[in-house]
Amino acid sequence: MSDAPALEVLQTWDALQTALGDAGAAASLLSEVHPDAQVREAADKHSQDLDAFATDLSLDTEIYAVVAGVDPDGLDADATRMLDKVLRDFRRSGVDRDEATRERLRELNRLELETSQEFARNIREGTKTVRLRPEQLDGLPGDWREQHPAGADGLVEVTTDYPDSIPVRTFAHDRDARVAVSSASLTVAWPDNDAVLRRLLELRAEHARLLGYPTWVDLDTEVKMIETAEAEAEFIARITDLAGPSAERDKQRLLERARQDRPDLADVDTADATYYSELVRREQLDVDAQEVRRYFAFEDVRRGLLDVTGRLFGLTWTPVEATTWHEDVTAYDVELAGERIGRIYLDLHPRDGKFKHAAQFTLVSGLFERALPEGVLVCNFSRGLMEHSEVVTLFHEFGHLIHHVTAGRQQWQRFSGVATEWDFVEAPSQMLEEWAWDADVLASFARDADGNPIPADLVRRMRAAHEFGKGFQARTQMFYAAVSYDLHHALPDDLTERIGELQRQYSVFAALPDTHMHCSFGHLSGYASAYYTYMWSLVIAKDLFSAFDPGDLFASEVAERYRDRILAPGGSRDAADLVEDFLGRPYTFDAYAAWLSREPGTD
């Protein structure tokens, strides 16, 4: 036992993490959004320095000895949880191992990062090119064809980069063209990445063993809501089963449509799946994207988002003048029951040098009576009309922002904001997407230029088109999840052969011959064995949503209970306990299963 009182040690550690966290948050935000390239570069450099310092701290044996030596007697429940988490973080870094092992772990961290980067670089630089006759591109949009004229030899070059390959796989009537581009896409970085991936998997396996875990999956799942490798395997098997009937039903529809073109076709493969999905949506489900987007003017959507979420969660958004990094940014103070609880910033339009995707960034972590939380939404929407998919994205990202702000009254920075298990983090945002698919909610703000609200029938058709194929998409997702799990669980002798087995077992679409998808499956570097997380949080999101009244998504009693029991606690309790507290029962798969089996377009 060390002499220092436990509470004081923990508070000192948390204060250090708060300082590091807020400095890191500001640096990472500015590196992505500041208009001045020099500021972005400097912020990047600060980010890296802070990362390196945090790693050093996690491997500091003297600090670890102080924390591990405290007497936990007399700590309250929150502080006891805090001590457990801090010790677990230390143990997972390997600080309690002998010096040789610590050295090797440091080395492994470096090698894993380098090898991941090499894997990603080979994909980035491994773009392939296919040459096609112009008539093979019949079916593609006119502007795409104009941008892809034939060369001197009369052939059109198509690369495996998404802006080229996805339109061909989606729209080209010529099957040979689709097969050529699909096959090229599924052999990017082959054979180079076969050996790189094997090396990465070996490094991760050694890393897990050195820390005392049988496999990388065991190491990874320990800190997740799913908890164990066995549970991850069961989850993948269970979703695969649940999705079966819906996958077969919608696949049958693809096969019937494909047989109009090729009457003796026996099965649908990877080169036909995307093309016929699009065709069925267009011919049978009848949604015109042009008709949809005229209801979504940006200013209406932003106002609607604030109205809907404010009404739902009892929050008030008050515009404030604040000095920010760009004139496009709008700032709002957030009030709950008359009390200011935080501030949000919306940076929603593209500009040069800015982050290219959509995400929520933390600016300040909230701490009870010490700091109000601040969060930033960084997106890239046009200033005019929006696609409906962008509206869904906006609701999704805003869900993270609400989570960050409403969970900003914690005693410990470790638990503040979106500090929950990594496989639960997406659930609140995936749930809030439901509001962007509801006819009444949309009609409250989505209006065309003449002021007519979006018709309920159009929303119904949009949903039907969106949900078509949800079963076979789930099976494809489980194929990817199985690849991510399996390769980290037991490294096979032949990666290509094993991937082929997994595709036959999980996907409902046949593989193309002589392809090697693992070499270009970039998520293996970032997600490692945790690709299941997206589907896991979707299952939880559907379960949470089942507590709401689908006939009245504005009902505020349940929404406020959700705010207080799921969002506000942040990471101060396990996600499974929060869900049980809100639903009054442990989480189940029932709501997800019901959604999956429902025919698209029927509510």
Ligand SMILES: [Zn+2]
């Ligand atoms: Zn998200």
